[in-house]
Amino acid sequence: MNRRKIWETLRPYVMILPAMLAILCFVIYPVFYLLKLSFYKYNLLNKAKSKFVGVDNYEQLFAKDEFYTALTNTVWYTIATVSLTMLIALLLALWINQKKGKKINALLQAGIFTPHIISIVSIALVWMLLMDPNHGILNFLLKLVGLPPSKWLQSSSTSMMSVILVSIWHGVGYYALIILAALKSVPPTIYEAAALDNASRFKTFYKITLPMISPQLFFILIIMTIGSFKVFDTVRIMTGGGPNNSTSTLVYHIYEYRSNNLGYASATGIVLMVIIAILTFVYFRMLSKKIHYQ
Amino acid sequence: MKKSVVGSMLVMVMLLGLVMGCSTNNNQPANDQPAAGASGGEGKTGKTKIQFWHSMGGNNGEYIDKMIKAYNESQDNVEVVGTFQGSYQETLTKLQQAVPANTAPDISMLERAFVPLLAEAEVLADFYPLLESTGMSEEDFLPGLLENVKFNGQLNALPFNRSTPLLHINKTLLDEKNLKVPATWDELEAVANALVVKENGEFKRYGYSMPYASWYPIAMIQQLKGAFFHAEGTGMGFDEEGVQTFEFLKKMQSTGALYYPPAQDSGNIVNSMFASGQIGMMMESTGVIGRHAGVVDFDYVTAYLPMKDQYSSPTGGANLVMFESSKNKEAAWDFMNWVFNDPKGGQQFILDSGYVPFTKKMAESAEMKAQWEKVPARKVAYEQLEHALDTNNDAAFAAVDQIFLKATEAIMYDNADIRSTLDSFKKEAEKLMQE
Incomplete structure (x- = not known):
């Protein structure tokens, strides 16, 4: 009987052990290793030549303009991508959710989701062609309607905007689909009651729709913020962080120093991790009260 | 019930093995992994x-x-x-x-x-x-x-x-305007400006170009008798030479004499513009001769890099x-x-x-001489080796190169002040070299 009791207590731990081991091996261990590396002037080729330098890498990091540029770029990228993607995704979802024109809506739904299933690498390459200042279609169209052409990715004043544009185009369909699913799960009876009370459309949306889909919106907000903070692929392919660091983001900054200065890159990695942890914590604290879980 | 316990135990054991695997130390000798083959050894035969x-x-x-x-x-x-x-x-x-x-x-x-x-x-x-x-x-x-x-x-x-970098020339364009192949910076500037074609405020043709890389500014710094790193290897070997190099490039860029390409894929961009006659001359590697010689529909020749105070080309x-x-x-x-x-x-x-x-x-060798006979552009590269000079020999070059390119971007794309940009570059570079 006693043995049975021990098993009862142990069982949940045994059950989660496999998952925990995997996390330990592939998440916790690398994180601590990263922390260790960040205190070293690490020589990749000859370990014996690595030096413990204490917080030198962090001092170097916080004294570097380039780091602040990368940080500011990342913050702007995140704010723009997250807010615009959410707004456009919400509008698209509301549009598709209409009762009228079902066939066109189905087509639209498939259309906006397609970018999500294409590799971001291909998307970035195609957009690079579209944005070419001399031969690109976008400038051709701009000139056609009498607008001045843009340098797109090749000028530091427009490069970030161009990268953001591509990211939004890529992500919006996927998030619209999540919001659409949320909209469809709102019980119609609530809307019927609101209609009986003569509530205006705006009020219905603001007082009923929005709170009812808030868990999904919150989920998208968290996922997208973290994802945007880690943006890399579009930057790597389309701009290489340039021109003149105008699109250099934190992860790209880490990538740039991966082989020349591993310790410094690790220190940047730790800082990025801390920022994302703080952001996530703040989100949960601030928004948890405003979210309506059914 | 029992089955699933046994199953989860099995999974556990497997994962344990994984954990051990991923914490294996790098210091172990390589002979415990003969299958990797990368360390050589006797093949089957x-x-x-x-x-x-x-x-x-x-x-x-x-x-x-x-x-x-x-x-x-x-x-x-x-x-x-x-x-x-x-x-x-x-x-x-x-x-x-x-x-x-x-x-x-x-x-x-x-x-x-x-x-x-x-x-x-x-x-x-x-x-x-x-x-x-x-x-x-x-x-x-x-x-x-x-x-x-x-x-x-x-x-x-x-x-x-x-x-080694060379001057690649669309001789047909030069001949149309009765221009000589430039041998000095001044001649280069004059010829490049003469080749510019501007229509409706847009450049249809540029005189001169080079890919985005530190190799080319380094060549110019050396032509001014400067060096990238100074001989003792403790700091940068240029001062005014760097300022003059970029001032020369910016001056040419402002008139369309120089097309400075975007960083991404710059080599391809410059070479295809050269091949299609949108650029008259370019400073590029010997490696692209094969791409143009006998392929382009104009008279293609190469020449030494134009000199300033001396001929010089890095390798x-x-x-x-x-x-x-x-x-x-x-x-x-x-x-x-x-x-x-x-x-x-x-x-x-x-x-x-x-x-x-x-x-x-x-x-x-006779074979090499026969080829030079056929493609004279290749011979120029060999002859220019007489002026070959490398002043970027330091373990820190990869790291310094990276920040030099950032300075280049600031100057060439965003019109940053040349002197102050190079000054702050040098400070950072010297720190990297001392480490």
């Missing part, structure tokens, strides 16, 4: 297997495969296995991971600027005794290509696919290195010796690919 990593894709990749095949067929003792590892930078990254993991190849191609980094980590073999063992010496190689291969009294790398391309960890140095050397001396070896590769010949014997 009794031949000694030599691993050779290179960075040659496309046509050049085929030429190098051809060379390896010719060697493997020429004898029965050694089998060389060539592996394409991506670009020079990717090859370096892979080597940086392979060396500590004890899976480094016996021989590798290594971009010349990365040699100091590996030499300083003391992982490269010394070629002096090996050269001696087959009656060769460093005298057999062209001196202009041996600028940064010697460290701490050792010879750590030998030239292979080396290149580029890659060297061959052998790793100290190799267990088959003799066999690996047998292959390299063949590459350096056999007409079917390096010489054939150079003839095929268009890189500059790197041994004296090669440069004097």
Whole structure:
């Protein structure tokens, strides 16, 4: 009987052990290793030549303009991508959710989701062609309607905007689909009651729709913020962080120093991790009260 | 119930193995993983297997495969296995991971600027005794290509696919305007400006261009008798020379005489614009001669880089290195010796690919002379080696290069103040070099 009791207590731990081991091996261990590396002037080729330098890498990091540029770029990228993607995704979802024109809506739904299933690498390459200042279609169209052409990715004043544009185009369909699913799960009876009370459309949306889909919106907000903070692929392919660091983001900054200065890159990695942890914590604290879980 | 417990136990044991696997220390000797093959050893046929990593894709990749095949067929003792590892930078990254993991190849191609980094980590073999063992010496190689291969009294790398920047010219365009091939900076500026075509406020043709890389500004700094790193290797070797270089470029850029390309894919952009006549002249590597000679529909010629205070051109391309960890140095050397001396070896590769010949014997061979007769553009590259000079030999070059390019971007794309940008670059670079 006693043995049975021990098993009862142990069982949940045994059950989660496999998952925990995997996390330990592939998440916790690398994180601590990263922390260790960040205190070293690490020589990749000859370990014996690595030096413990204490917080030198962090001092170097916080004294570097380039780091602040990368940080500011990342913050702007995140704010723009997250807010615009959410707004456009919400509008698209509301549009598709209409009762009228079902066939066109189905087509639209498939259309906006397609970018999500294409590799971001291909998307970035195609957009690079579209944005070419001399031969690109976008400038051709701009000139056609009498607008001045843009340098797109090749000028530091427009490069970030161009990268953001591509990211939004890529992500919006996927998030619209999540919001659409949320909209469809709102019980119609609530809307019927609101209609009986003569509530205006705006009020219905603001007082009923929005709170009812808030868990999904919150989920998208968290996922997208973290994802945007880690943006890399579009930057790597389309701009290489340039021109003149105008699109250099934190992860790209880490990538740039991966082989020349591993310790410094690790220190940047730790800082990025801390920022994302703080952001996530703040989100949960601030928004948890405003979210309506059914 | 019982079944699932047994199952989860099994999974646990497997995961435990995984954990042990991923915490395995790198310090363990490599002999517990003979299957990896990267550290060489006896092949099935009794031949000694030599691993050779290179960075040659496309046509050049085929030429190098051809060379390896010719060697493997020429004898029965050694089998060389060539592996394409991506670009020079990717090859370096892979080597940086392979060396500590004890899976480094016996021989590798290594971009010349990365040699100091590996030499300083003391992982490269010394070629002096090996050269001696087959009656060769460093005298057999062209001196202009041996600028940064010697460290701490050792010879750590030998030239292979080396290149140098040249002035590539669309002679047809110059002839239309009765312009002479420029030999000095002043002439370059005048000719480039004369070639500019501007319609409706848009440039239809630029005079001159160069890809986005530090190689080209370094050439110009050297032509002003400056150096990238100064000889003692403790700091930067230019001051006013840097300012003058960028002032010259900015002046030309402002009139359309210079087209400075976007950083991404700059080489391709510049070369295709040159081939289509949108650019009259360009400073580019010898490596692109094959892309234009006999292909473009205009009179294509090459010339020395225009001089200022002197002629000077840095060198580029890659060297061959052998790793100290190799267990088959003799066999690996047998292959390299063949590459350096056999007409079917390096010489054939150079003839095929268009890189500059790197041994004296090669440069004097009848085959090479016959090719120069056919494609004079190639001969210019060889002759210019007389003015070859490398002033960027330091283990910190890769790191300094990175911030030099950032300064270049600030100046060329965003009109940053030249002097203050270079000053802050130099401060940061000197810090990197002292580390």
